[in-house]
Amino acid sequence: GENVEQHPSTLSVQEGDSAVIKCTYSDSASNYFPWYKQELGKRPQLIIDIRSNVGEKKDQRIAVTLNKTAKHFSLHITETQPEDSAVYFCAANPNFGNEKLTFGTGTRLTIIP
Amino acid sequence: EAQVTQNPRYLITVTGKKLTVTCSQNMNHEYMSWYRQDPGLGLRQIYYSMNVEVTDKGDVPEGYKVSRKEKRNFPLILESPSPNQTSLYFCASTRAGVFPRGEQFFGPGTRLTVL
Numbered sequence: 001g002e003n004v005e006q007h008p009s010t011l012s013v014q015e016g017d018s019a020v021i022k023c024t025y026s027d028s029a030s031n032y033f034p035w036y037k038q039e040l041g042k043r044p045q046l047i048i049d050i051r052s053n054v055g056e057k058k059d060q061r062i063a064v065t066l067n068k069t070a071k072h073f074s075l076h077i078t079e080t081q082p083e084d085s086a087v088y089f090c091a092a093n094p095n096f097g098n099e100k101l102t103f104g105t106g107t108r109l110t111i112i113p
Numbered sequence: 114e115a116q117v118t119q120n121p122r123y124l125i126t127v128t129g130k131k132l133t134v135t136c137s138q139n140m141n142h143e144y145m146s147w148y149r150q151d152p153g154l155g156l157r158q159i160y161y162s163m164n165v166e167v168t169d170k171g172d173v174p175e176g177y178k179v180s181r182k183e184k185r186n187f188p189l190i191l192e193s194p195s196p197n198q199t200s201l202y203f204c205a206s207t208r209a210g211v212f213p214r215g216e217q218f219f220g221p222g223t224r225l226t227v228l
Contacts, residue, residue: 001172006155009153032214034214034216034217042221043203043219043220043221043222044156044203044219045219046216046217049214049216051214089155089156093214098161098163099144099146099161099163099207099209099214099217100146100158100161100171101158101217102158103148103155103156103157104155105153105154105155106155
C-alpha cells in the first residue's frame with residue numbers, strides 16, 4: 001500500500017517569512033495529492049490539491065509543487081500570517097478504485113509574531 | 114448547509130462497555146470513512162464504505178465495526194473498547210468514482226477516552 005512521509009514534524013517561522021513542508025510517497029500509481037489544514041480543536045479542511053498532470057499550482061499565498069519522478073510534493077506558504085498557525089497534513093491517492101487518502105503524520109506550523 | 118455531523122463530540126467510558134459513534138452527511142456522498150488521529154501518527158483510516166452495504170477495512174480496523182444501511186449514515190461501533198482506543202475520531206465523506214478526485218469533508222471529531 002501507499003506510504004506517505006512528511007517533514008518536518010514542527011516548523012516555526014517569523015511572520016512574513018515563507019514556510020515549506022515536504023512529503024514523499026511510495027506508490028507510483030498515486031496521482032492526486034491534497035493538503036489539509038487543521039486548526040487547533042477543529043476538523044481538517046482542504047486548502048489546496050494537485051493532480052499528477054500538473055507540476056505546480058498556486059492559490060494566493062499557497063502553492064504546491066509535485067515531482068512525480070522523485071515522488072515528492074511540497075507545500076509553500078509565502079508571507080506567513082498568524083492565522084497560518086495550524087497542523088498541516090499531506091495525503092496521496094491513486095485516483096482509481098478506492099477514494100482512500102493516505103495521510104502524512106502532520107506538520108505543526110507556528111508563526112512567530 | 115452541506116455538512117458531516119458526528120455524535121457524541123466527547124465521550125469518556127470504561128473498558129468493555131460497548132459504544133457507538135454516529136456519523137451522518139447530507140451531501141449524498143457515496144464514500145464515507147472513519148479515521149483516528151493520534152499525536153505523531155497523523156490520520157489513519159479505520160474503515161471505509163464505497164456505498165450502501167459496501168464496507169471494507171482500512172489500515173487499523175482491529176477492535177472496530179461499521180455498518181452502512183443508509184447512504185447518509187456510517188456509524189462506528191466499538192464492541193469492547195480498550196484504553197488503546199483512546200483517540201480523536203473523524204468521519205469523512207466524498208463523492209465516489211469521480212475523476213479528478215473531490216474534497217473529503219470531515220466531521221467535527223469525537224474525542225474518546227477509555228478508562
